[in-house]
Amino acid sequence: MEAEGEGEGEAAAAGEGESEGGSSALEPALAHARSLLVIDGLLRAAEAQRGSGEDAAELIEEAAELAEHGLEGALAGELYERIEELEAAADDQGFAELHERLAAARAEATAADRLEAISLGLRAAGEHYAEAVTDGAVSDRTEYLEAFGIYEAVKAEADALAASDEAAVAEVGAEVRAQIEEAGAAFGGSAGEDITTPEASLLHAAAARVELSALSCADPMVHVIGGVLDSHEVAALREAIEALEFEDGRRTAGRYAKGVKSNEQAADTPAREAIFAKVRKALSANEVFTSVARPRKFARMLVSRYGPGMAYGTHVDDPIMKGSRTDMSFTLFLSETDSYEGGGLVMEDAIEERVIRLEPGDLVLYPTSALHRVEPVEQGTRVAVVGWVTSWVRSAERREVLHDLDVAARASSTARASRRPSIDCSRPRATSTGCGLPTEGISAAVRCGAAAPCFAFGDGYGSCRSQTIASSAAPSIQIPITAAAAMALRGRARDRAASRNSCMSGAGISRCASMIPSGTISRSSN
Numbered sequence: 001m002e003a004e005g006e007g008e009g010e011a012a013a014a015g016e017g018e019s020e021g022g023s024s025a026l027e028p029a030l031a032h033a034r035s036l037l038v039i040d041g042l043l044r045a046a047e048a049q050r051g052s053g054e055d056a057a058e059l060i061e062e063a064a065e066l067a068e069h070g071l072e073g074a075l076a077g078e079l080y081e082r083i084e085e086l087e088a089a090a091d092d093q094g095f096a097e098l099h100e101r102l103a104a105a106r107a108e109a110t111a112a113d114r115l116e117a118i119s120l121g122l123r124a125a126g127e128h129y130a131e132a133v134t135d136g137a138v139s140d141r142t143e144y145l146e147a148f149g150i151y152e153a154v155k156a157e158a159d160a161l162a163a164s165d166e167a168a169v170a171e172v173g174a175e176v177r178a179q180i181e182e183a184g185a186a187f188g189g190s191a192g193e194d195i196t197t198p199e200a201s202l203l204h205a206a207a208a209r210v211e212l213s214a215l216s217c218a219d220p221m222v223h224v225i226g227g228v229l230d231s232h233e234v235a236a237l238r239e240a241i242e243a244l245e246f247e248d249g250r251r252t253a254g255r256y257a258k259g260v261k262s263n264e265q266a267a268d269t270p271a272r273e274a275i276f277a278k279v280r281k282a283l284s285a286n287e288v289f290t291s292v293a294r295p296r297k298f299a300r301m302l303v304s305r306y307g308p309g310m311a312y313g314t315h316v317d318d319p320i321m322k323g324s325r326t327d328m329s330f331t332l333f334l335s336e337t338d339s340y341e342g343g344g345l346v347m348e349d350a351i352e353e354r355v356i357r358l359e360p361g362d363l364v365l366y367p368t369s370a371l372h373r374v375e376p377v378e379q380g381t382r383v384a385v386v387g388w389v390t391s392w393v394r395s396a397e398r399r400e401v402l403h404d405l406d407v408a409a410r411a412s413s414t415a416r417a418s419r420r421p422s423i424d425c426s427r428p429r430a431t432s433t434g435c436g437l438p439t440e441g442i443s444a445a446v447r448c449g450a451a452a453p454c455f456a457f458g459d460g461y462g463s464c465r466s467q468t469i470a471s472s473a474a475p476s477i478q479i480p481i482t483a484a485a486a487m488a489l490r491g492r493a494r495d496r497a498a499s500r501n502s503c504m505s506g507a508g509i510s511r512c513a514s515m516i517p518s519g520t521i522s523r524s525s526n
């Protein structure tokens with residue numbers, strides 16, 4: 001990072017404890033949403049089996065087990081019992097009631113999770129299908145019914161999204177429904193007669209298309225980072241802030257933002273600068289923050305305070321502040337969440353709003369171009385440090401991929417650590433990539449672990465298959481990322497970029513348009 005007089009080193013590192021980017025465990029909310037779909041699918045399969053006069057006990061038992069182990073909260077027990085009862089019941093009424101219950105539970109998830117769960121459901125259907133069909137014909141009827149049942153559940157869920165009251169959700173739902181319909185050629189009747197195209201790939205292709213729809217315009221990449229400051233640091237900052245002088249926040253707001261901004265900000269004093277220095281230091285030492293933001297410098301920071309009735313309406317932050325480009329914005333929450341009401345930071349995107357209200361010491365980091373607002377504070381006082389980062393890496397997509405690589409590399413380097421020489425890299429060192437990339441973008445991304453080997457990532461990593469850290473003090477080390485992993489991540493970045501572009505120019509334009517609530521946007525210069 002550029003010198004800020006704070007002694008921040010160059011150390012930056014992988015995001016410990018973060019699961020995004022990895023393919024392993026799903027977020028609990030998403031795993032729950034997927035289980036709801038698969039349970040519904042298994043029940044539909046059981047229903048079809050029973051409908052043809054066969055015993056469906058095995059499929060019902062499978063659904064009950066998934067309810068017990070794959071769902072969160074009280075729903076797990078409730079559904080387990082209700083599904084077990086189905087086994088004994090002779091009529092089909094219980095199935096209909098359960099479909100309804102499952103649909104209601106699914107509707108509680110966010111639209112983004114519902115779309116992602118549909119994609120995962122299609123993948124699960126594809127896997128069953130591959131087991132079920134050999135040489136173009138059904139060879140395992142139970143597997144076939146499972147694929148068919150999950151496919152039907154996924155269709156019902158897409159129908160539900162398409163019928164949403166929210167126009168943007170309904171639009172994506174209809175698009176997804178059409179994509180799912182195309183995979184219908186994989187199915188015939190319940191015994192698999194009349195299949196037009198016996199290909200599991202139809203289901204996987206639909207899954208991929210749904211995933212892309214879910215990504216379109218719908219993901220300002222928001223990172224929540226817990227525990228940036230511990231409770232003692234928070235207490236010290238709060239005390240220091242109490243002694244500051246505050247003035248009308250509109251003072252620093254640009255022409256348009258003045259109209260929607262209502263808060264107070266600490267006046268520029270040495271005491272405020274001392275607070276910023278502490279925040280800079282903590283953020284520069286935070287591995288997740290540096291991996292996500294690749295900070296080159298802090299363009300601006302503010303201490304903001306919202307009392308009752310104060311708010312900040314929908315806006316995007318200024319792309320340039322004090323002469324520096326702003327790539328990422330952050331809010332470091334400092335007030336106890338039960339000490340004020342309202343005051344959530346709301347991130348807006350095409351299909352939903354996320355309200356972010358964090359514990360003191362936690363931070364949210366988001367692209368400066370994202371639409372956001374601060375809800376009115378109804379009671380109490382909300383105090384936060386907000387700031388803007390100029391990143392070494394200008395492109396949000398590339399930053400995201402680099403962070404993914406950090407996460408992947410961390411996992412892989414931990415696994416390989418025992419097979420590699422351990423190197424003392426406790427001091428920042430000169431780096432180069434050995435593949436013609438500028439060192440500037442790299443130096444901020446050097447990571448040194450105690451047991452793990454050093455490695456570096458560059459903004460232009462796409463042009464080389466592996467990278468090398470060369471330094472006079474240590475031997476060269478290959479970056480522990482396989483070409484295949486890098487290709488996959490690159491593909492993901494391309495998909496993201498492509499879906500954004502098509503969204504801006506093509507079919508999804510109305511969805512993009514719906515991102516922009518008419519008449520309420522302002523450009524803020526803070």
Ligand SMILES: O=C(O)CCC(=O)C(=O)O
Nearest residue numbers: 317331345374384386526
């Ligand atoms: O206080 C926050 O969480 C964000 C404030 C904000 O949007 C701004 O100052 O531009």
Ligand SMILES: [Fe+2]
Nearest residue numbers: 316317372524
């Ligand atoms: Fe803002």
